[in-house]
Amino acid sequence: MQYPEQSLSVFLERAVSQWPNQTATIFFGKKMTYAELADAVERFAAALAELGIKKGDRVAVMLPNCPQTIISYFAVLHLGAVVVPINPVNVGRELVPQLTEVGCKTIIYLDTRHPLIRSVREEAGIENAIYTGLQDFMPYIASFNYRYRQYRKGLSLTVEPEAGVLNFSDLLEKSAPKAPRAEIDPQNDLAVLQYTGGTTGTLKAAMLTHFNLVANALQIKEWFVGCEEGKEVFLAALPFFHVYGMTCVMNVALEMGATMVLHPRFYTEHALKDIERYRVSIFPGAPAMYVAINSHKDTPFRDLSSVRVSVSGAAALSPDVAYAFEEITGGMLVEGYGLTEASPVTHCNPLTKERKPGSVGVPMPDTECKIVDLEYGTKEMPVGVAGELIIRGPQVMKGYWNKPEETEETLRDGWLYTGDIARLDKSGYTFIVDRKKDMIISGGYNIYPQDIEEVILEMPEVEDVAVVGIPDRYRGETLKAYIVLKENANLTKADILSHCKERLAAYKIPRLLDFRRELPKNMVGKTLRRMLVEEEKSRPSGF
Structure with a gap:
C-alpha cells in the first residue's frame, strides 16, 4: 500500500471536499x-491559537464520545499541537501525573468534572x-432531559466565572472563521500522546505520529472489503x-466519509435502538458489547440486519x-488484535470464510x-510453538x-516487542496465548490464564470469567477463578471443577473459585x- 505523507487532519479536509452535506x-x-x-x-482551532496554543x-x-471530542481533536491537530486523550472518569490522583508527565497546559473537559479540574x-x-x-450539542428535548437527570443526581452543570476557565461554545461563537495552519512532518511530528500500561505494565505515553495514525486508518479501511465511501x-x-x-471508529470513519452515531457510553438498549433507526452498517466493538446484544431481551424485536461488518x-x-451475533445480524463478526504502541491494529481475521475461530487473524x-x-x-x-509476539510496520x-x-x-532493531505470548499456525494465523506479564508461575x-478461561467459558451457564495468580507461600502463586454466571443460571463450584478436570492438566485447575456479579473492566x-x-493482596491474610 501507499501511505501519503500528510497530516492526519487531511482526513477531515478530504471528507468535507467530497461529501460536504453528508x-x-x-x-x-x-x-x-x-x-x-x-x-x-476551524473556529475552535482559531480560538486555541488565540490562547497561544502552537x-x-x-x-x-478529557471527553466521552460527543461532537466536541472530534472538534477538539482535529482543531488541535490543525495547529500542529498534540492531542493527549484522557479518560473522563479519571480521579485526581490519576489525572495529575498524566497532565504533568507530558506538560499539558490546556485541558478540555465536561462541566460535570469542573470541581475536579x-x-x-x-x-x-x-492555564486554560x-x-x-453534553447538553450543548443535543437537540432541545434531549438536552432538557439530560439537564434534569443531572440535577436529580446532584451534579451541577453550572461553572462559575474564573480566570483561565473558558466555555467551549463561547469560544466557537466568538472566534475567527479561519485558523493558522501548521506545517507537519508526518514521519516525525506527534499527533497523539496515548497513555497505556504498555508492554511492561507501568503507565507511559506512547508517541504516535501523524504517519502512524494515517497508515493504520488506511490499513483498516483496506480491510473493510465491500464498504463504500460516503x-x-x-x-x-x-x-x-x-x-x-x-x-477504528473516528479516524477510519472520517477517511471514509461515513456517519458516526455517537454514544458517550455503551448502553445496550440505546445501541439496539440506534442500530435499527440509523441502519448502522459497521460496528467495531468489544466482546462484552456483543454478549450484551446477544442476550438482551429486546434483541429479538429489533431489526439489526443492516450490520454487515463488526x-x-x-x-x-x-x-x-x-x-x-452473526445469526442475529446476518453480518460478519471477526476478531482482531492490536496495542496502543501500534496505533493500535496489527492483526485481524479476514472478512471472509477464511477466518479462524480463536485466532486474531493475519497481519495488516x-x-x-x-x-x-x-x-x-x-x-x-517454529510453527505452533508459543513465544513473544513481535511486530514491525508503519x-x-x-x-x-x-x-x-x-x-x-x-x-529493538525496528521490532515492537508486544509482551504478548502467541503462536503461529502453518497458514500464518496468529493465536494469542496470553499476556507475558499475566503469565502465572505455580509450582x-x-x-x-486464557487457557483456563476458555475452558470455563465453554459452560453455557457462564457469562464471564477471569483467572489470576494470587500469592502462595508454597507454590509461589495459586490459581483463582472469578466467575460471572448468566442470569438465573444454576452452577456450583463442584460443577466447574468437574468440567475443568476433564479438560485441563491438574496443575491448571483453579484451586479457588469466586462467584461475582461482574468483573472489573x-x-x-x-x-x-x-x-x-x-484486591487479594490487600486482604489481611496477604492472600
Whole structure:
C-alpha cells in the first residue's frame, strides 16, 4: 500500500471536499454535516491559537464520545499541537501525573468534572481550562432531559466565572472563521500522546505520529472489503479517548466519509435502538458489547440486519458469541488484535470464510510479525510453538514520551516487542496465548490464564470469567477463578471443577473459585486482572 505523507487532519479536509452535506455525526438525534464539522474545527482551532496554543504544545482532551471530542481533536491537530486523550472518569490522583508527565497546559473537559479540574489546576499547572456540556450539542428535548437527570443526581452543570476557565461554545461563537495552519512532518511530528500500561505494565505515553495514525486508518479501511465511501454508518460506542475507538471508529470513519452515531457510553438498549433507526452498517466493538446484544431481551424485536461488518478487539472473542451475533445480524463478526504502541491494529481475521475461530487473524497490510523466545527475544520459534509476539510496520509508535529505557526495551532493531505470548499456525494465523506479564508461575509451571478461561467459558451457564495468580507461600502463586454466571443460571463450584478436570492438566485447575456479579473492566471491556490481584493482596491474610 501507499501511505501519503500528510497530516492526519487531511482526513477531515478530504471528507468535507467530497461529501460536504453528508451527515458526519448523529448525537442523540441531532445531526452535523461534514461542512458544519469542518467549520467548527476551524473556529475552535482559531480560538486555541488565540490562547497561544502552537505547534508541539500538548492539549488534554478529557471527553466521552460527543461532537466536541472530534472538534477538539482535529482543531488541535490543525495547529500542529498534540492531542493527549484522557479518560473522563479519571480521579485526581490519576489525572495529575498524566497532565504533568507530558506538560499539558490546556485541558478540555465536561462541566460535570469542573470541581475536579478546579481542585487540581494549580498542582497540574493548567492555564486554560475549557469546559463543555453534553447538553450543548443535543437537540432541545434531549438536552432538557439530560439537564434534569443531572440535577436529580446532584451534579451541577453550572461553572462559575474564573480566570483561565473558558466555555467551549463561547469560544466557537466568538472566534475567527479561519485558523493558522501548521506545517507537519508526518514521519516525525506527534499527533497523539496515548497513555497505556504498555508492554511492561507501568503507565507511559506512547508517541504516535501523524504517519502512524494515517497508515493504520488506511490499513483498516483496506480491510473493510465491500464498504463504500460516503455511504457507511458506524456505531461509535468504543470510546475515542482509547486508541481502539480513536482509530477504528473516528479516524477510519472520517477517511471514509461515513456517519458516526455517537454514544458517550455503551448502553445496550440505546445501541439496539440506534442500530435499527440509523441502519448502522459497521460496528467495531468489544466482546462484552456483543454478549450484551446477544442476550438482551429486546434483541429479538429489533431489526439489526443492516450490520454487515463488526470487528472485535480489546479481549478474546468467544466463537459462540461471534456465531450468535452473526445469526442475529446476518453480518460478519471477526476478531482482531492490536496495542496502543501500534496505533493500535496489527492483526485481524479476514472478512471472509477464511477466518479462524480463536485466532486474531493475519497481519495488516505491510505489517510483519514473528514469534521469538521468551528469555532473550532473539530466536524465532517454529510453527505452533508459543513465544513473544513481535511486530514491525508503519503503524508502530515512535517511542514512549521521556522514557528512553522503556523505549529501548520495547523497540529493538525496528521490532515492537508486544509482551504478548502467541503462536503461529502453518497458514500464518496468529493465536494469542496470553499476556507475558499475566503469565502465572505455580509450582514451577508456566500457566496462561486464557487457557483456563476458555475452558470455563465453554459452560453455557457462564457469562464471564477471569483467572489470576494470587500469592502462595508454597507454590509461589495459586490459581483463582472469578466467575460471572448468566442470569438465573444454576452452577456450583463442584460443577466447574468437574468440567475443568476433564479438560485441563491438574496443575491448571483453579484451586479457588469466586462467584461475582461482574468483573472489573476498562472502558473498552478488557478485564482488569490486576485489580483482582490487588484486591487479594490487600486482604489481611496477604492472600
